[in-house]
Amino acid sequence: MGLLPIIVILCSVFFSHTVSGQLRQNYYANICPNVETIVGNVVKTKFQETFVTVPATLRLFFHDCFVQGCDASVIIASSGTNKAEKDHSDNLSLAGDGFDTVIKAKAAVDADPSCTNKVSCADILALATRDVIALSGGPSYAVELGRLDGFSSTAASVDGKLPQAEFSLNQLNSMFSAHGLSQEDMIALSAAHSVGFSHCNKFANRIYNFSRQNPVDPTLDKEYAVQLQSMCPKNVDPIIAIDMDPNTPRTFDNVYFQNLVQRKGLFTSDQVLFEDLRSRPTVNTWANNSAAFQTAFVTAMTKLGRVGVKTGTKGNIRFDCAAFN
Template sequence: MGKLEQAAALLAALIVCFAPFPTSAQLRQNFYASTCPDLENIVRGVVQTKFRQTFVTVPATLRLFFHDCFVEGCDASVMVASRGGNTAEKDHPDNLSLAGDGFDTVVKARAAVDAVPQCRNKVSCADILALATRDVISLAGGPSYAVELGRLDGLRSTAASVNGKLPQPNFNLNQLTSMFAANGLSQQDMIALSAAHTLGFSHCSRFANRIYGFSSSNKIDPTLNSTYAKQLQASCPRNVDPLIAIDMDPTTPRTFDNAYYKNLQQGKGLFSSDQILFTDARSRPTVNAWAQSSDQFNRAFISAITKLGRVGVKTGSRGNIRAACDVLG
């Protein structure tokens, strides 16, 4: 090998050695074992206190995590407040319905972490959100799981970056599958993560089209259970306040379980984007399988939310640890 070839080989080796790993490869369990060894217990304690104060903490935190990861990746950019001339993600119309208890949970957990001298300014808001999400799921009866850590907080947050990044209540299976695929998630991951709708609530305005004037031939969406449709009409009469809250899961709204899939089998998916998972023959077998087996569903959900937590992770110079979760820098 000549000198020129040797130099080229050495350069290539150096590039391999010093090039950043794929972002997900830098995440690992027990990332803070030496810098903040009691991190998970600190966060869990705050989440438990919030949970006792209000159940809304559960769906609010879970939804916050999803909305964060699908826009700019899991970097807590959704928590940034609009300042000066910058309108941040949280003030985009698709994020205005995010409940304050999710933000409050992360802020209080971060304060508790920073109150420990060894941990101060060592843990990102993005990682605290990921941990809090696991904890609320577990508190609501869902599976617990190991959380990969090592995310940094994002350096920007703009409302414009939200455009077209979040699924809408009228999406069909192709649209849902495509949007999740853009984030490295499979159709099975999408179906598993959709079960987050076994918790929380929606506003009448988000599904009114399904119960009033659905089409020229059907006033009510024909895929909607007729009895359930009448119940929704009673709760959301015409000209009522469109912000009235309706449970997403009409059977076990305060429990994270596989009832979501059983509801779909009965035509009780609140959004058409929920119900399509059963009406479309391509996704129906998965719905049926998870309606029958909570163990299968739990395993699939753990896999899916772990993969979600790897989306767009910031490391190295692409992120930092914010002094305050709602302020960039």
């Protein structure tokens, strides 16, 4: 091995250690000791108003971290001179309740005199995401904190950075591995589709024009395909949306994997996790073992929360989550 590969390896090890090392549990213990309670109360109130809070906040966290890291850049509103991330076509389906949850939680945190302008929007989003998962039946876990908010948010930066509904296993693995996430992490995080909904146009090709030989995707359960066609007839209004999980759409659970075994994954990128023999064993294991899935999910969420974290002079704490200071 030459000197350059050794330097690269050393640098990558050092970089991954320092980034996650700057995040820690109880980061705000001496800065804003009540931050988790304050955020939790806002999220609970929002959850009681509408269940959409759960998938909306969860997706917001994913879409934020996959583009320029977990720095709340996805929340920035476009201005006259800048088209922000949230207005990229891949982000237009992000429900407003996710943004609203973070903005309300930030306001509540800043209303506490000991916390004013001391907690980042990026950390509030990470905490709110944990809280909505727990409220919908998923695992609760300790969140590493200490992220700063980013200085940049452009629609152009989103291009090619988010998983698509038609992705193959290779495409999924490639995109997740670029963020230091393994195939197991990717499969665990895909279970975010255990809650929430999708617009019909995201999977219409699977039930109407999959191929010349097979108008309906043959990896789709036949009865489920008929059910989807009845809920999403041809030329349906594109704003019509259906549950991602046909069985327990309001519970974050391992039924997502049981659905894949029954060939009831809504997207190609869901069903491929069972169809591809490289990932099928993991799907089978988690379909039968909720505890094993939850453990893997917490590990994957913790790793996701470390992606591209801004610290030091690379970020700041926004006064308004939707605008740069």
